[in-house]
Each structure stands twice: as structure tokens, then as C-alpha cells.
Amino acid sequence: MTEEIVQHDIEQEEYLLNMGPQHPSTHGVLRLLISLKGETVANIEPHCGYIHRGIEKMCEKLTYQQIIHLTDRLDYLSAHINNEAVCLLVEDALQIEVPERVKYIRTIISELSRLASHELWWCAFGMDMGALTTYFYGLRDREKILDIFEETTGGRLLQSYNCPGGLMNDIHPNFQKRIKEFIPYFRKKLPEYDELLTGNVIMQERTKGIGPISKEDVISWGVTGPSGRGSGFACDVRKHHPYSAYDKVQFEEILFTEGDSLARYKVRIAEMWESLKILEQLVDNIPEGDYAVKMKPIIKLPEGEYYQRVEACRGEFGVYVISSGEKYPVRVKLRSPNFSNLSALNRMAAGFKIADLVAVGGSLDLVIPDIDR
Amino acid sequence: MAFSIYDLTAFNQSIHEALVQNLSPFWALIVEMTIIGLVFLLFYAIVGLFLVYAERKICGFIQNRVGPNRVGPYGIFQTIADFIKLLMKELIYIKNADKFLFNLAPFIVIIASFMAIAAIPFGLGLHAIDFNIGVLYVMAVSSLGVIGILLAGWSSNNKYSLIGAMRSGAQIVSYELSIGLSLVTIVILSGSMQLSTIVEQQRNCWFIFSGHIPAFIAFVIFLIASTAETNRGPFDLAEAESELTAGFHTEYSGIKFAFFFLAEYMNMFIVASMAATLFWGGWMPFHIPGLTSFNHVMDFIPPFFWYMGKTMVVIFLMMWFKWTFPRLRIDQLLKLEWKFLLPINLFNIVLMALVVLMGWHL
Amino acid sequence: MTNEQLKEKLLQVFPGAVISETTQYVTLTVEPDKLHETAAALKGNPELHFDYLFCQSGTDVKEALGVSYFLESTDLRHHLLLKVSTTNRENPVLDTVCDIWETANFNEREIFDMFGITFKNHPDMRRMFLDEEDWVGYPLRKDYVDEVNIIERN
Structure with a gap:
């Protein structure tokens, strides 16, 4: 009799494991409360808010120029793209036409950011899988991009190069030369990534069929960016709602239909090739002209509601502003891609092993400050 | 006192005789054991320091880095500095840990690796104990370490540690089979379990050449299984950093952590020297039957260097694995052992028996 | 579908709907009690098929607490801003839409x-x-007071 009860209890009992807030593979202060059955993950409950800074509240007391620099601190790996979203929103609201030169330069830096971000993702993904060498291969190439950033914008990680109406200053004379050196260099180095990790049997075994999610689920959960496109969700804002100079370049929207970790991995690798293609088309054709439009020192958006979407490195980034015609906005909502991507983590990784959870988390490429805002 | 770098038997004999003349046999034995113990301790420390340094340099080389280069020329004192740091670090006591077992675990791990060293032939005459079941002894003793790992995981009272320890238990119990069976293959070929006999038999031709196909298969399996046995990447599931933070030694700090760290490298050294002894002829120089002059040239290199060189090559291979491959998942790890290595191994034993029976070996 | 066509279509499906247009998106404003029904129809109707909720934001404008739903149809590629608001500040209750769009679960x-x-x-x-357990109040409301951390600027 007692034995039966004991047996029953053991089967019912869940082994709760706190992954985070300090854990090597959550890439930040994310806490995942995992219920385990043996090594199998039964349920994942994300607990967010460890670096919630109330950026949306702060924005209500800041001018639009100041808001730009707060959006840096969301997804710090696509800082430039987040800045761009706010600038585009302000420019659209005031109906300012920025010079072509600005659009080109913004697009180039966006794509460089995307490359840098995907490289870092590749590093971290390898680390999550236990292949420590990837980290140094990725960082080696990322360094070159950061050098280009440093020379032109002054910042390596957070560039703060955009301002409403254009750019903070003109590009460095070496800018084009450096990029033209970088493109062939990276075209040669990118196949190394495949040799080191993609083709590896263990890596293929660890990711194929792991964390699958269907196209319908991806749309319903709002999973965007490479993670969404790995399931066949055509969600590339660059393609469907072109901004800056994206309507002037030829590139493909990478779509895979498998929806597993390997598909999400392959999307990012293929996107690096596409980014190189975009860079090649733009770098030689930067038109002459002003680098910014003269703006009034105090920007007041007309009363109304504005929304701007851009394709950040991890998915669709959106800024929603309600303005009452004052210099401070009434409400700023920042739609962050990682928040939605995180919400689908349980859907993807439940039923797999702990090691698979790490692989799925790596393939989603979460950046925690972007979740917490 | 005859001292020859090629044959230390006479040197050892002279020490023994000098001791016996001056002391009673019992005390002579005690003194001899103390001397050997001290020599091994020193050797253990030096090899440990060297391997940590080597791993850092090799890892740096593989990862496009320089590796340690600040402390001393080429950073050779880096590991000594680290060792001093670990010695001086605070030992953190876990409130809810099982204190006795928690403190005992690192010692079990390190004692297990220390005991195995005794039976390994480092050179002609450089052999502490020459058991007639040397192969069995090394296997038995080196697998004791898992008890320490299990205890460490259990007594830490940490969920990550416990998962790591359970993984390690499952892993070592499985891969012990493969190691054992691949060694049995060689024992069939040699007909002896005495390590000195096995080395002596390889005077003309190493077993990996004389046993050709089955010996080669056994070597590959041994290499894979021993990498798993020592909990090194790509089989480092027990400490899987990205999953379990540090696995079974999450809660350890200071010198107790250093014990685990050192034991890992020493286990690697032991399995590498077993691979070198059983497959590559131990301290035997490389001989090609028939080429007398070539063989004489090879004989000029002292046995100890042959032995260390072969061991280092195996260790380099294992480091290369670690820094190149992603980690396996626990079910894949067990699948690899039970579905692939074990059947291949069993077949290989039959093949080896056939080869030996038919006299097809060289 | 252009915004004009979308407006016509919406009037067909929801007769008497309150439709306005901001510079970008057609805006449909609904009463709280009709929210779930409208949302379900917006996704379910094959000619509207708003299957992607790309942004969901709470608002506190002019004493009214509300929620804005930004919807997109992934195959028809049109957009809609669905708005709902309540003036009950003491105990505001709205219907959930997370059975329609899963992403609403976290956003809500x-x-x-x-x-x-x-x-x-x-x-x-x-x-x-x-x-x-510890946090009192709802920070993004306009009447939220925090004398320690919020510096009032004049």
C-alpha cells in the first residue's frame, strides 16, 4: 500500500530547475523556470523583468532626439536599426524627405549591423552547442565590422549615428574603402563557418527536428525575423514594407519550411550572404549630397498616432508613438521582436531534453534587454 | 652505480641493494615506497601543470589566439600562477551540503587517478608495480573516479550538480564497456595482461601494425571511449557549461575545484598512456622489421621520450576533439555507445580471435 | 487591398462600425463588449484574415485606458489598427484575445x-x-506616482 503511494508520488513529482537569472546559455538575465521529467523538459515558464528599466515610461518625459538613444539599449546588437526606426517615424510624421545619401548610408550601416549581429549569434550558438572554437572565429570577423563603425560613427556597439532628418555627421573618407575590403574578406571567411559547424555531424544531429514550430503557430505567436522565416513565415519588413534604400536593392527573402533549429540556423547563415549582396550593391553608389536635413531644435510631432516597423536583426521592431502635439510623446510603445520570440519558447522546446532547450534558445537568438525593455 | 638513460633496471637495483644492506627489509620497503610516492607526486604535479599549459596553448592555436603569453616567457608560468591563485582562494562551504561527502569527493577522484599511475610502464625499469593483471588493474582503478563525481553531485545539494553527476554515472558505466572490450581485443592479441610483457611483445612491431584491421578498430574505439570516460569534450556532458553551468563541480571552489581540474587532466594522461602502451608499443622505439640501421637510429632515442611522445600525441588528439566538436546530447551519447560502439566491439573481438587463431597477424 | 477597399469591406462585415483613418492604418474602434467577437471575425473572415498581431499596446489617453491592436494579414497584406478603450479606471476589464492570437498571451x-x-x-x-507581491500601482498610467524615482520636469 505505502509502496504504491510512493511510486505514485515519484511519477507526479516535477523536478523544478531554475535556469537563470545567471546562466551561461540564457545570454543575459533571463530566468526560465523549467519543470523536468528526468532530463526531459515538461514545461518552461519564463520570468522576465530582471533588467526592466522602464524605457517606455522614460520616453514619456524625453524629447524625440533623446528617445533615439534609449532605443539603443533595447537590442544592443541592432542598435543602429532601432535608432533608425525612431528617426523614420519622426521624419514620416513631419513629412520630411531625407536626402538619398542618408538613406544609402543608413541601409549600409543597418546591413553591417545585421552581419555583426548574426556573426555574434553564430559564435554564441556554437558555444551553446559546446563548440567553443566558433566564438573566436565569429569575433575575428565581427571585429572588422566594429572597426568600420568606430571610424565613421565613433561608437562600436551603440553607434547613435542617426538623428531625425539624417545622420550625426558625414561618413569617414575610408568608409567605402574599408567596406570594399571587408566584402571579399568575409566572402572568403563565411564558408569556414559552414566547415566548422554547419557540416558537423553532431551539430546536425543536435538541431535537426529539434524545437519544430509550424508556420501557423509562428504567425500566431508573432515570431519574426530569421526565427519566423525558418518556418516559412514571409515576414521580412525590408521586403514587404521597404524603408530607406531597401527598395533600390535586389535581395532575396530567405525562407525555409522545416521550422526546426537547423532551419533557423540556416536562415541566418543565408542572410549573411544576402547582406553581403546588399552591401555590394550600395557601397559604390552612395550619392553625393547633404548628410542631414536642417531640423528645428525642438521637434513637435503633430497630434496623432504613428507606427514605424523596421527589420531588426532578430525580427520586426516597431515603434508606436501617440503624440498630443507637444515635444514629449504621450505614449511610446516599443514592439520588440525578442519578447514575442521568447513567448514561443515553451511551444518549441517542451518535450525535448535540456540540451535541446539550450539549442532552441540559441537558435532563437534572444537578447534579454530587448525582452525586458 | 650504473646509470643508463636507456635502461634504469640496474640503477633501481643498485638503490635497492644499498637500502637492503643498511636497513632491515621492512624499513627498506618503507623507504622505497616513500621515494616512489614522492617521485610520483612530483611527476603528477609537473604533468598536471604541463597539460593545463599545453591545453591552453593548443586551444589558443585552434582558436586563432596566442594563448597565455604574459606570465614568464611564452606564458609558461601561467599555470603556476593559477595554481597559487587556486590555493589561496576561499573554500566556500555550502550550508545544506552533506559536509563529509562533499569534502571526500575530490579526494576520491584524485586518488583514483593517482592509483592508476602506479601500474604504467614509463620506460625500461621505470615501472612501479608490474602486476600480472596490469590491464585489469588500471581499468578497475581508473573507473573508481566516477564514485567521486557521483558523490560530488549528490552532496552539493544543487540541482545542476545532481543532473551532471547522473549524466556522468550513466556515461562512465556505458563507456567502461567499450574501453574494456577494446582492451580485451589487445589482450587476445598479446595473450597477456601484464603491461611489461605487452610492451616487450611490441619490440619488433607495434600492436596497431601487427594486429592491423582489428587492432586499428580497437584503437579508434578506445580513443572515442576514453575521451568519454574522462568527461572531456565532445562528451563533457557532466559539466556541460552551457547547460549545467559547471555540472558536478558547480559548488566547489579553491583547491577542491583544483583537485577535480587536475584529476581530469591526469585521467586524460592515464588513458593516453594506456593507448600508447597497448597500441603504440609504450616506451618501445619505432622499429621496422628488416631495416636494422633504421632501428638502431630509433634506439638512440631514450625509452622515456618515446613513451612521453606517444602519450602527448594521443593527448593532442583528445584536445583537438574537444576544441572542434560540439557537445553530444545525453541520449545520443548513450545511443552511440550501445547501438554502435558495443556491437562493433563485440564483432571486433571475434575478428581478432579469428586473426590470432589463423595466424594472420604480423 | 487598398485602405478604401478595406474600409468598405469592414463596413460590410461590421455594419455601423466606427472607422477612421490615421496617416497609415485604417482604424476600427470597438466597444469593450464587442471586442472578442470582432477580433474573432477579423481573423476568421477569409476576405479579411488578419492572422498576425504584430503589436499590441496599452494606452492611457485622455482618462481612458485602452488597448491598440495592430493587425496584418500575412497573405492579403493589409493592415488594421483595432482600438478598444474603457473609462473604468478602478477595475478595467477587457476580453482576452490570446485564444485568437497566441502572442497576446505575453502582451496582455x-x-x-x-x-x-x-x-x-x-x-x-x-x-x-x-x-x-511588492509592486503597488501600474507604472505606465498617467496618474502613477513615484516620488522617489520619477523627477517631475516643468
């Missing part, structure tokens, strides 16, 4: 956290970011 928890709007039928109505 965030809105509950920041604006104190409770979503009826939500499976897991807890705070998303802030401390569940």
Missing part, C-alpha cells in the same frame, strides 16, 4: 502589469516584469 500580461487592465479568460493573468 505586460499590459496588465503596466496599465492594470485585467483580461477576462486569460489563462495566466500575472504581472510580467514587475514584482508580483
